[in-house]
Amino acid sequence: MTLAEDTARPARREQILDAAAGLFATHGYHGVGIDDIGAAVGISGPALYRHFRSKDAMLSEMLTAISDRLWAGGQQRRAAEDPLRELIAFHVDFALDNPALIVVQERNLAHLTESDRKRVRAQQRRYVELWVEAIRATIPETGELTARAAAHAVFGLINSTPHSRLLGRGRMAELLTAMALGAIESLAAGD
Amino acid sequence: MTLAEDTARPARREQILDAAAGLFATHGYHGVGIDDIGAAVGISGPALYRHFRSKDAMLSEMLTAISDRLWAGGQQRRAAEDPLRELIAFHVDFALDNPALIVVQERNLAHLTESDRKRVRAQQRRYVELWVEAIRATIPETGELTARAAAHAVFGLINSTPHSRLLGRGRMAELLTAMALGAIESLAAGD
DNA sequence: CAGTCAGGTTAGCTGCTGTTAACAACGCGC
DNA sequence: GCGCGTTGTTAACAGCAGCTAACCTGACTG
Numbered sequence: 076m077t078l079a080e081d082t083a084r085p086a087r088r089e090q091i092l093d094a095a096a097g098l099f100a101t102h103g104y105h106g107v108g109i110d111d112i113g114a115a116v117g118i119s120g121p122a123l124y125r126h127f128r129s130k131d132a133m134l135s136e137m138l139t140a141i142s143d144r145l146w147a148g149g150q151q152r153r154a155a156e157d158p159l160r161e162l163i164a165f166h167v168d169f170a171l172d173n174p175a176l177i178v179v180q181e182r183n184l185a186h187l188t189e190s191d192r193k194r195v196r197a198q199q200r201r202y203v204e205l206w207v208e209a210i211r212a213t214i215p216e217t218g219e220l221t222a223r224a225a226a227h228a229v230f231g232l233i234n235s236t237p238h239s240r241l242l243g244r245g246r247m248a249e250l251l252t253a254m255a256l257g258a259i260e261s262l263a264a265g266d
Numbered sequence: 267m268t269l270a271e272d273t274a275r276p277a278r279r280e281q282i283l284d285a286a287a288g289l290f291a292t293h294g295y296h297g298v299g300i301d302d303i304g305a306a307v308g309i310s311g312p313a314l315y316r317h318f319r320s321k322d323a324m325l326s327e328m329l330t331a332i333s334d335r336l337w338a339g340g341q342q343r344r345a346a347e348d349p350l351r352e353l354i355a356f357h358v359d360f361a362l363d364n365p366a367l368i369v370v371q372e373r374n375l376a377h378l379t380e381s382d383r384k385r386v387r388a389q390q391r392r393y394v395e396l397w398v399e400a401i402r403a404t405i406p407e408t409g410e411l412t413a414r415a416a417a418h419a420v421f422g423l424i425n426s427t428p429h430s431r432l433l434g435r436g437r438m439a440e441l442l443t444a445m446a447l448g449a450i451e452s453l454a455a456g457d
Numbered sequence: 458c459a460g461t462c463a464g465g466t467t468a469g470c471t472g473c474t475g476t477t478a479a480c481a482a483c484g485c486g487c
Numbered sequence: 488g489c490g491c492g493t494t495g496t497t498a499a500c501a502g503c504a505g506c507t508a509a510c511c512t513g514a515c516t517g
Binding site: 186224230234242246260 | 294295296297373374376412415416418419421422423425426427429437441444446447448449452453
């Protein structure tokens with residue numbers, strides 16, 4: 076059944092990736108065995124090789140998907156009236172909705188192969204450039220390097236949410252958004 | 267020679283821990299072999315067991331040392347005139363001077379044994395409490411949970427420096443300090 | 458000068474983990 | 488109903504990494 080195949084096949088893969096992301100986030104890439112991932116989706120170990128070439132391939136697909144989603148989302152907000160505010164809201168939402176992915180992306184880039192790492196890095200760079208653009212549009216006197224460093228700092232700020240998660244989604248989003256804005260606005264005074 | 271022993275023995279251990287920290291930070295705990303660590307200090311593999319009970323023990327000692335240093339440093343600034351500013355400066359300095367330690371601490375808590383992890387967590391909590399205190403003294407209308415979440419967010423902001431490192435130590439310190447302050451000051455407006 | 462001990466070395470074991478092989482069952486098109 | 492592709496299963500393999508054992512050496516100490 077072509078319909079069933081087109082939807083069911085990928086669904087299985089995504090189910091596996093979701094489970095793997097959760098496990099990777101809590102135990103680290105090397106701390107998770109192939110059997111653990113299998114067990115998490117109700118099948119046993121080697122069956123995963125029907126869906127992925129290798130364990131590395133899972134991580135690779137996971138990380139490229141994340142960087143693609145971030146860039147696509149950012150790209151989409153580029154033309155908004157207040158791009159910076161939109162980018163912040165977008166990133167905050169992503170971090171709150173996908174804490175595991177945030178953690179995995181932060182920690183496991185090094186475990187990718189050279190070529191995959193390059194691909195992910197390139198996409199991340201593009202995403203950062205969207206932020207640099209938005210920051211410099213908002214605080215014009217900001218230098219490019221400063222804006223880039225500031226963007227990374229704001230990522231760190233927002234991406235901290237998987238480690239705290241104290242306030243419930245709504246108030247957490249408000250807090251992070253306000254703090255991110257406050258941090259960036261401080262660039263105006265400094266220089 | 268007692269003098270030589272008192273200084274040389276620990277020096278070796280610290281040399282090993284330094285090397286291990288750097289390796290762990292770049293390749294991840296499981297990505298580094300005992301032989302790699304040995305090679306990094308000019309001895310070969312199993313010789314490390316003259317200095318540490320196990321590879322886990324190295325990580326354990328590393329992480330407890332970090333949390334102890336942070337808490338001690340924070341504690342020392344508690345009575346300052348402007349504790350928040352002092353805490354920020356302290357943490358920024360620590361992060362800029364010890365990027366590898368920051369990364370290792372962020373990523374490898376999960377690889378500790380139950381008891382070691384508890385010890386580190388407890389010390390981290392105490393450190394956070396210093397920040398909560400300082401934040402609420404500066405922005406009195408801040409709730410405790412909000413302050414805690416804000417503290418974590420600022421850690422994320424400052425701890426981002428190992429991943430960017432674009433501006434050179436002095437300007438980086440300025441930037442992070444300003445952004446951290448700006449982020450915290452935004453708490454006043456929000457509530 | 459003899460003995461001890463800290464701090465190395467290399468060889469080897471053991472357990473774990475990613476991966477593959479060989480086989481089974483189920484659903485579907487012809 | 489027959490074959491075949493998909494998606495499982497379990498058993499086994501291979502390689503690696505942490506750790507131990509056995510041995511060596513050089514510097515102090517009595």
